[in-house]
Amino acid sequence: MNLTTDTTRTTDDARSAREAMVAWLEGHLTSPAVLGALRTVPREAFVPEGTPLTDAYAPDRPVITRREEHGAATSSVSAASLQGRMIELAQVGPDARVLEIGSGGYNAALLAEVVGEAGSVVSIDIDPWVTDRATEYLSATGYGDRVTVVTGDGELPVEGEGPFDAILVTVGAWDIAPAWLEQLAEGGRLVVPLRMRSVTRTVALRWDGDHLVSEAAEPGGFVPMQGIGGHDEHALHLPDPAGGFLTLRFDDEVPDQPHLLDGVLATPVVETWSGVPLAHGQEFSGLHLWYASFLDGFCRINADPDTELAGQQAQTWFPFGTAVGDSFAYLAIRPLDGSGVEFGARAWGPHADQAAERLNAQVQAWDEAGRPDNADIAYWPDGANLTVTPRGATHLRKARGVITISWPTES
Structure with a gap:
């Protein structure tokens, strides 16, 4: 484990760094439950050994945990501001059943704090190195019995689990997997960093008839999805x-x-x-x-x-x-x-x-148009009625459906 007795990373130092991070985030996040989780979970336990506390607890920067041979990041502990906001967008509370696609450990521990002992968190990743690491760190920090870590392709259904009140995708996705829609409980929310012509928005989606509509869409960057859902530029x-x-x-x-x-x-x-x-x-x-x-x-x-x-x-x-x-x-x-x-x-x-x-x-x-900072985003899976898409909306064809982007100026 990467918890050490080094004088630069003592328990008191880590606690102080955690409090400073939460104080900064209080201007960006509103959920007491999410802020409480960020105040509780030791982020320094989930980043690479030797990471300075100033980097581990920088609220708006990720910590890279693995790179491929050419130097591109393949795994990271995302910025705490982004992780906290995604949990807020998912609107999870006590007793909720949550699926996290893309493991790392830290975000799953935050979710475990938010859903409580009566809730459940399943975290899946395609990379055994990532899931082994997440399992080890969750166990060492007391969350091993509260998070189920699965090695597998997150594009596929998680056997024996679900349905889920919320699905949080913590890797960049080019399309939406049918399995996510099948596993989403009635009234549940899918929060996914969705790539649209190289631009990513972290979108909170819910069902509206035969398609999904966005409740929020915010900028955010993630390492790209691997496996079936991978899509190279x-x-x-x-x-x-x-x-x-x-x-x-x-x-x-x-x-x-x-x-x-x-x-x-x-x-x-x-x-x-x-x-x-x-x-x-x-x-x-x-x-x-x-x-x-x-x-x-x-x-x-x-x-x-x-x-x-x-x-x-x-x-x-x-x-x-x-x-x-x-x-x-x-x-x-x-x-x-x-x-x-x-x-x-x-x-x-x-x-x-x-x-x-x-x-x-x-x-x-x-x-x-007034410099709009965002748009309404909807996802129409194959089979949905595209004749009722918003007038003037941009249509982006994906492998399994269509994304529409509608701006406030459009009528």
Whole structure:
């Protein structure tokens, strides 16, 4: 176990760090039961040995517990703020039956505190390393008899368990598994980080007739799901004449003729500006979901580290863009007299002007709509009546159903 007698990680130090974390979270969470669980469960017992308490109890940062050979995170203890909020969204209380998909131990222990002795928590993960670790840490912290840990693919039904009053998916999901819908009790809630064209929202869903509707949808990031529910983005690597690559990642709509972008970074860069300002500290995450809803050729863009393009891209946030035909553009900013920044586009290709205009037009549309920070999200499993979906809603086809995204401006 990773509980030590090191002077930097004494019981008193850990308790103080836990109280400081909860004090910070009291401005973000409202449930006394959830705050009480966060105050009770020793988070330092579930992170890698040697993790400083300042990192273990940072309320808004995850702690990575495992990485794959290329360095990408495959398992983590999610940020306490996100874990607490997901439990709030699930609206679980004493006696509830809860399924957690994606183990780690800590979140399951929080759930055990919230549902109490009369409730039940089942936690499933596809990776035996993760479930062995969760089982060990839960046992060492006194939760071994209150959480059932299962090794298996969370896309499949958990044999002998359920139905569940709440299902919390703690890994990023591209689609919703039929097993989750089958195992959800009447009136229950499914809380899932749902990926929509590379943009993730943690969505709380409940049944409404033959489909599910969102009660809340909030930004949040998770490691991607493995197994049957895994869904890889399609990567297109564009060589930069100055060195390195710019990588365009498409979630579900891949360019029909990707070869048209060969050599595009050797063309002159075009920069245009939208006229839409953003004050320092102003929230704009709704723009990302707006792009996912309306922007043709939507993609995620990353530059190789330590390249000129990476330096330019450091001036953007959540680098999304558009690639259609032989040209592409990504979201950029420039400073405005110390008061904030202005959104714009940086583009390449024979039709760079059009790509930039496409990007800026959606920034302007989002601004004119009142800068909505979220939308109504619904999930229509195969067989649901799609003729009654909201008028004007964006339809995103998934393997087993359709996601609709409806904005407040739509009637």
